[in-house]
Each structure stands twice: as C-alpha cells, then as structure tokens.
Amino acid sequence: MAVSQNHYDAIVVGSGISGGWAAKELTEKGLKVLLLERGRPLEHIKDYPNAFKEAWDYPHRDKATEQMKQDYPVLKRDYPLNESTFGMWANEKDSPYVEKKRFDWYRGYQMGGRSLLWGRQSYRLNEQDFLANAKEGIAVDWPIRYADLAPWYDYVEGFAGISGSRDGLDVLPDGNYLPAIELNIVEKDIAARIKKTFSGSRHLICGRTANITEAKPEQNRVNCQYRAKCWLGCPFGAYFSTQSATLPAAVKTGNLTVRPYSIVTQVLYDQDKKRARGVEVLDSETLQTYEFTSKIIFLNASSFNTTWILMNSATDIWPEGLGSSSNALGRNVMDHHLNTGAVAEVEGYLDSYYFGRRPTGFYVPRFRNWGSDKRDYLRGFGYQGRASRQDWRRDIAEMSIGLDLKQALTEPGHWTIGMGGFGEMLPHHDNRIYLDPKVKDKWGLPVLAIEVELKDNEIRMRKDMMQDAVEIFEAVGLKNVQGFDRGYNPGQGIHEMGTARMGRDPKTSVLNGNNQVWDALNVFVTDGACMTSASCVNPSLTYMALTARAAHFAVEALKKGEL
Known part of the structure; x- marks a missing residue:
C-alpha cells in the first residue's frame, strides 16, 4: 500500500x-x-x-585496493575504480x-x-x-x-x-561556442601537416568541451583553471x-x-x-x-x-x-567502440613545453564513408588524442623523490602523441x-x-581505426609509429x-x-x-x-x- x-x-x-x-x-x-x-x-x-587532493594524499596513491577490486568486479575492468572517485559509482553488490x-x-x-x-x-x-x-x-x-x-x-x-573552434566542416557542425582551448605547439604543427598532406580532407582540431573559457557570473561559474581534476568535482563550476x-x-x-x-x-x-x-x-x-x-x-x-x-x-x-x-x-x-589507434614520437620541440593541465585533447573528425570515400563497412569514426612531453610520470611527484624529483621536473623527455578512435555502433x-x-x-x-555484442560492421571498422591512425602519423613524418588494438567490450565507451x-x-x-x-x-x-x-x-x-x-x-x- x-x-x-x-x-x-x-x-x-x-x-x-x-x-x-x-x-x-x-x-x-x-x-x-x-x-x-x-x-x-x-x-x-x-x-x-x-x-584539491593530489595522488600522494590518498592512502594507496589513488590506486584500487584488493578489497575494492573484490567488491567491484565490473568497475575494476577499467580506469573508474580508484580512490579519488570511490563512492561515485554504483555499488555492484546492491545493484547487480x-x-x-x-x-x-x-x-x-x-x-x-x-x-x-x-x-x-x-x-x-x-x-x-x-x-x-x-x-x-x-x-x-x-x-x-x-x-x-x-x-x-x-x-x-x-x-x-x-x-570550441568553428571549423566550417559539414561532418562536424559548428556551434555556439566560447573561445576554444588551444592546441599545444606540436599539435598545431601536426594539424597543419595533416591539412596539407591530405589536401584538406582530414583535420585535427582542439576537442570541443563543456569547460568554460570565460566566466559565467550569472551562474556563479568561474572559467577553467586547467587543473584537469574534473571528475573529482569542480569547485569553480568550470x-x-x-x-x-x-x-x-x-x-x-x-x-x-x-x-x-x-x-x-x-x-x-x-x-x-x-x-x-x-x-x-x-x-x-x-x-x-x-x-x-x-x-x-x-x-x-x-x-x-x-x-x-x-x-x-x-x-x-x-x-x-x-x-x-x-x-x-x-x-x-x-x-561507441574504442581502444584502438596509434602512438608515435615527435622529433624536435625540445625547447617548448606547455602550462597547466588542459582539460581536453585534440579531435580528428570522421573522414571515412564521407563524401566520395567508400569502405566495406557503414558509418565511421573520429579520433581523440593529445601530444605531450614524455614521460608523463615526470609530472606525478610520487614516482620519484628528492634530487630525482627535481631533475625529472626540470628535464622533460621527448614529445609523444597518441590518438584512439571512437567508432559508430549500428543498431541491431x-x-x-x-x-x-x-x-x-x-x-x-x-x-x-x-x-x-559487436557485429561484423564494427569489427571491419576497427581495422581502419588502427590502420588510418598509423597512416596519418607516418604520412606527417612522425617516428616509431605503433598501432594498437587493446580490444573492446560493449559498455566501455560509457555511451549506452x-x-x-x-x-x-x-x-x-x-x-x-x-x-x-x-x-x-x-x-x-x-x-x-x-x-x-x-x-x-x-x-x-x-x-x-x-x-x-x-x-x-x-x-x-x-x-x-x-x-
């Protein structure tokens, strides 16, 4: 009753x-x-x-404990299981x-x-x-x-x-945007190389993101502080x-x-x-x-x-x-099926770096099965990625201490770049x-x-998602290009x-x-x-x-x- x-x-x-x-x-x-x-x-x-916590503020350095893995058998399959967001995901025992x-x-x-x-x-x-x-x-x-x-x-x-940027692309319509978050120096150069090499048929732009670059005082929201701690909750409302x-x-x-x-x-x-x-x-x-x-x-x-x-x-x-x-x-x-793409090394730019922790990367809009392009599958995919100084662990202070820490922070390694595809999944x-x-x-x-389950169309598409990423990086002169396909299980895109x-x-x-x-x-x-x-x-x-x-x-x- x-x-x-x-x-x-x-x-x-x-x-x-x-x-x-x-x-x-x-x-x-x-x-x-x-x-x-x-x-x-x-x-x-x-x-x-x-x-406002850093990794060293957590008892286990923001890693999943064995007890957490035991209690969350699904969540442990991917990145969401950690100390910093623990409690923000559904309890699997209560809600199986x-x-x-x-x-x-x-x-x-x-x-x-x-x-x-x-x-x-x-x-x-x-x-x-x-x-x-x-x-x-x-x-x-x-x-x-x-x-x-x-x-x-x-x-x-x-x-x-x-x-976001207004790029005039039919495949990715422009919108009502605040100023875009800039690409870094390496990404800008590679974007120019891609445009020239592929005669304007492929593009690399900064990722359009729901992070405000100008304050919205009427909503009590302050512009992004480049902390890249978004999923911990943003006190600035950025x-x-x-x-x-x-x-x-x-x-x-x-x-x-x-x-x-x-x-x-x-x-x-x-x-x-x-x-x-x-x-x-x-x-x-x-x-x-x-x-x-x-x-x-x-x-x-x-x-x-x-x-x-x-x-x-x-x-x-x-x-x-x-x-x-x-x-x-x-x-x-x-x-959206993912976990396939390519990584590469970028020569030069050793006198260049970036400031802050950008909350977005770059985006390569779909180019397959678009215009005159025809493949042995339907629909297409886009890439998300970023270029950064190697090794990324040099920015994580608990990886070294004392003199080693200082040297790691003042002597960043070479530049690397990576991108992974997000492919369309057909309704079945x-x-x-x-x-x-x-x-x-x-x-x-x-x-x-x-x-x-994935069907044949997506499986065929995944081959291009890796091979095209390799092709793009090689075509613009990057070194040690390596394709990857780490496999995908439905749900991992968290876009059901x-x-x-x-x-x-x-x-x-x-x-x-x-x-x-x-x-x-x-x-x-x-x-x-x-x-x-x-x-x-x-x-x-x-x-x-x-x-x-x-x-x-x-x-x-x-x-x-x-x-």
Whole structure:
C-alpha cells in the first residue's frame, strides 16, 4: 500500500545531464516539478572532498585496493575504480545485473549522476547522421532532422558553456561556442601537416568541451583553471554539470522539489485515459512506497534504467511493459567502440613545453564513408588524442623523490602523441536488455540482463581505426609509429544508447518525434534511450538539446490542453 500521495505539474526521474536539463526547463517555464534521484544527495562544492587532493594524499596513491577490486568486479575492468572517485559509482553488490554477454556497465547513483564524471566532449550530430538509417535501410528512420535540433543545440551550448573552434566542416557542425582551448605547439604543427598532406580532407582540431573559457557570473561559474581534476568535482563550476549549472537554475525558480533516495519502480498508467498518472517510488532507506502524481513525466534515469522503469510499468496491459507494443523496447543497444589507434614520437620541440593541465585533447573528425570515400563497412569514426612531453610520470611527484624529483621536473623527455578512435555502433534488434525475474537487487527488484555484442560492421571498422591512425602519423613524418588494438567490450565507451528509440511508426519505435512514449503521450524520454542511431561523436550534447526541445513542446502542449 502506498503511504502518501503528492501531486506536481511534472515529475523528472533522474538528475544526470538530461534530467538536470528537464528540471531546469520545466521549472523556468512555471511548472511545479518533482525531481527524483535514486541515489544520495550531493551538494556542489561542499561534497567534493577530493577536489584539491593530489595522488600522494590518498592512502594507496589513488590506486584500487584488493578489497575494492573484490567488491567491484565490473568497475575494476577499467580506469573508474580508484580512490579519488570511490563512492561515485554504483555499488555492484546492491545493484547487480546479469551479463548474458559481457557488458561493462558503469553507473553513477547520486544527485547529478554521471554529469559529475563525464568526459565533457561536446559535439553535434551532423545532417547525415539523421539521414543514414533511412538511406542505408538500417533500423528505422529518425523522426527528426538536423534542422529540427539545430536551434536547440544553439540554446544548450550557450547555457552550458561549450568551448570550441568553428571549423566550417559539414561532418562536424559548428556551434555556439566560447573561445576554444588551444592546441599545444606540436599539435598545431601536426594539424597543419595533416591539412596539407591530405589536401584538406582530414583535420585535427582542439576537442570541443563543456569547460568554460570565460566566466559565467550569472551562474556563479568561474572559467577553467586547467587543473584537469574534473571528475573529482569542480569547485569553480568550470565544467558543466547538474550541480554547477542546471540544478541551481531550477532551484532559483522556487518551483523545484528534490527527493533523493527515491527508486522509481514504475510509471502508473491510466488505461481509460491512455495516459500516465504518476510514478511509484520506493524509498531506498525506509523501504516505504509512495505514489506521486503529475500531468507529465520525464524519464531521464539513464538509458538502461529508464528502460527498466518502462519494462516494469503497465505490465497488466503490456506484459513486456509500457512502450513495448512496438517490440523495440530494450532493443538496439548501442555504444561507441574504442581502444584502438596509434602512438608515435615527435622529433624536435625540445625547447617548448606547455602550462597547466588542459582539460581536453585534440579531435580528428570522421573522414571515412564521407563524401566520395567508400569502405566495406557503414558509418565511421573520429579520433581523440593529445601530444605531450614524455614521460608523463615526470609530472606525478610520487614516482620519484628528492634530487630525482627535481631533475625529472626540470628535464622533460621527448614529445609523444597518441590518438584512439571512437567508432559508430549500428543498431541491431538482437543487441538487447531485458528483465531477469530470477535475480533481484538489494531492494528485491528484478534486475536487467544484458545481451550485447559487436557485429561484423564494427569489427571491419576497427581495422581502419588502427590502420588510418598509423597512416596519418607516418604520412606527417612522425617516428616509431605503433598501432594498437587493446580490444573492446560493449559498455566501455560509457555511451549506452538506444533501448527506447524515437521513430515515425508506433509499430517499430517506442517514442515519437517529440520524445513522447507512443502508448502514453504524457511520458517523455530524452536520455540516451531515445537515440535512433549513435553517430560517432560523444552523445551528451544531443541529449541536452533533445531535452530542451521536448520540454518546450510539453509545456506548449499542456497550455493547449493536449496532455
């Protein structure tokens, strides 16, 4: 039995990048909003305990202990398991999942979600990204085009503060940017060599990033301090997160109520009205169950958790859950595959160095299957990388002491450069997630089973991702060029997408062109679950734009009495 009922104009589930935007937009448009977060509260600045620590300030020098590895068997597979961010990633014992095939699922259950942990690379999808599915007969067609989203990209870039260059490239549309963070001297030279060697068909630019290069006093945010400690929480508010930007804006309106420790177990569906009437919430601390009602609901719990909520909702009407009438719910999981590229040595420049710790690297936009280029696979990839003085450990003080330390800091080694590809993963119906009723989490709720793998298209693409990186470095005269492919497991890109896709037909998609669930038009999904295809660029900026667009539509529809 529910022990309490409360009504709001809108409910937002999840406080990460897209949930924070939903809360901001809806409150600023006058709606009374309840923001539900399954994890703990986390206050800007006050709750960044490690923001000013260095590696030597941790008992184990910021390395994972054996106990941590034992407690976090998934997290230990990659870089997120360490002392500096310990506690910012979901507890795997409390919140398990079933790997039918290996999937590295890294979750952030706290106020702000993974907006406190993201890599901040911020790129727009291009016009062809919205057309490719239809042209190639892959999955379903996007129900929107670049022109539909362009003004919303402008809007969110302006508020979030994206620094970047305007390069006039069709493959990577320009945006509403703050001044770019500069390439270092070696990267500038190599960028010029690439442009000349490849006759302008390939480019190296500075990574467009959600780190502000000019202060935003109206948001109490100071420009980036070049500390490169972003994922420890930024006391300066220099990078965009829920805590630094969207949450303060929503709170300022006086229209926001925030409830942490609130696990949304289902959307409550009114069969007669064919609308949702609210959500059911399990308090993770008291284990009490509550019902909250609203006119509209935004599901922004992150791709897989949003889909979990839908699968657990209205099962008396649709056994597979709300939105499952299309047989697309939980299907078409996508990520970006990575861990392949090249490294090289750069001769000269020994009298040149750089200052500070730049929070971004360089970016090489996609050039395969673009224009006249045709490959034996579909879509393409971009590269992210950087050039620096070797050895990087010379900047880490605990690697040497005394005289050795001084010499290491005053005598940097030669320059090296490296870059790794991020490749597009096509949507496949059999790459899926679903509820496993046999396995329960700490709260007795069914968990997700994940069954995802790379297909032939991605495997063929990976060969080019390494070989092209080698080709570029060799072509511009770098030495000791070495390609690498360290292997990839789905999930490692931490860009899970696609399990409740947008589309034009309720028979083949979960959402319409306004991010509404076809089966309950007052339920909106604007996190990664809504993606119809993945492109090869980092997706968070697109989630922001889609959320702002959907919030505007929702409020206008409410005014018209359509919801």
